[in-house]
Amino acid sequence: MKIAVTGKGGVGKTTLSGTLAFILSRTYKVFAIDADPDMNLASSLGIHTKITPISKMRELIKERTGAEPGSSFGEVFKMNPKISDLPESLSIKYDSNENLRLLVMGTVEKGGEGCICPASVLLKALMRNLILKKDELVILDMEAGIEHLGRRTAEAVDIMIILVEPGLKSLETADRIKKLAADIGINKITCVINKISNKNEEEFVTRKLEEMELNVIGSIPRDEIVIKADMEGKPLISYSESKALKSIEDIAKNILIQIK
Numbered sequence: 001m002k003i004a005v006t007g008k009g010g011v012g013k014t015t016l017s018g019t020l021a022f023i024l025s026r027t028y029k030v031f032a033i034d035a036d037p038d039m040n041l042a043s044s045l046g047i048h049t050k051i052t053p054i055s056k057m058r059e060l061i062k063e064r065t066g067a068e069p070g071s072s073f074g075e076v077f078k079m080n081p082k083i084s085d086l087p088e089s090l091s092i093k094y095d096s097n098e099n100l101r102l103l104v105m106g107t108v109e110k111g112g113e114g115c116i117c118p119a120s121v122l123l124k125a126l127m128r129n130l131i132l133k134k135d136e137l138v139i140l141d142m143e144a145g146i147e148h149l150g151r152r153t154a155e156a157v158d159i160m161i162i163l164v165e166p167g168l169k170s171l172e173t174a175d176r177i178k179k180l181a182a183d184i185g186i187n188k189i190t191c192v193i194n195k196i197s198n199k200n201e202e203e204f205v206t207r208k209l210e211e212m213e214l215n216v217i218g219s220i221p222r223d224e225i226v227i228k229a230d231m232e233g234k235p236l237i238s239y240s241e242s243k244a245l246k247s248i249e250d251i252a253k254n255i256l257i258q259i260k
């Protein structure tokens with residue numbers, strides 16, 4: 001099962017991805033993948049050591065594709081690098097949680113339209129081939145632009161969650177993502193409403209999403225404990241009193257129902 005979390009900047013993708021990863025790791029072996037160029041999923045999992053993203057592992061990229069990252073256009077490299085051993089060997093393990101692994105993808109320099117480079121070939125192959133055993137699950141923390149996913153990777157996404165918050169900006173982004181997702185073959189899209197302060201806000205967003213024909217799998221209140229967790233550098237899961245956490249637990253249940 002692959003779950004992708006996307007939405008406008010700052011809407012809460014990393015908080016939701018990290019918290020879902022923890023919750024779902026009670027039932028599944030979870031690979032949490034940071035696919036956002038501005039990587040901070042590790043932080044939401046309470047990991048603060050410096051992590052080298054896979055896109056910056058020059059030796060590995062060279063070994064697997066036969067070319068240096070950023071090599072000049074026209075250089076020949078393998079389009080189907082061997083990657084089956086990488087999810088295990090490159091993922092960051094938790095001392096306290098055997099079921100949770102983190103993979104940080106990093107940024108691929110965009111070199112113009114249709115650009116393919118060794119690093120992006122490796123990342124795409126890795127995402128595509130994260131061949132899952134039955135009890136495994138992948139959660140992708142993404143940027144709003146999902147074009148870089150590529151059709152074959154996108155096809156492997158089972159549920160795409162678009163996060164929205166009260167306000168037209170994130171709703172407009174959601175509409176754009178919905179169209180892009182349809183273009184690249186992602187069929188199952190659902191929304192989560194985050195940062196709700198009152199009934200009015202929830203009704204506003206719900207109505208707008210209905211007009212856009214987007215369904216909703218859950219909503220999360222605005223919660224000071226989310227900010228506190230971020231300041232203290234600890235995962236939200238450590239704050240059992242958090243209302244936002246409670247809502248994310250419900251969302252996880254709904255996801256599990258949908259994917260069974």
Ligand SMILES: Nc1ncnc2c1ncn2[C@@H]1O[C@H](COP(=O)(O)OP(=O)(O)OP(=O)(O)O)[C@@H](O)[C@H]1O
Binds near residue numbers: 016221224
């Ligand atoms: N339910 C909530 N209540 C209060 N604050 C929240 C809530 N959800 C997220 N935040 C805060 O909003 C900010 C952005 O959250 P987060 O980093 O998860 O968003 P993001 O979508 O991953 O952002 P980016 O686009 O920069 O990657 C953080 O400061 C976080 O603490």
Ligand SMILES: [Mg+2]
Binds near residue numbers: 013015
């Ligand atoms: Mg983020």
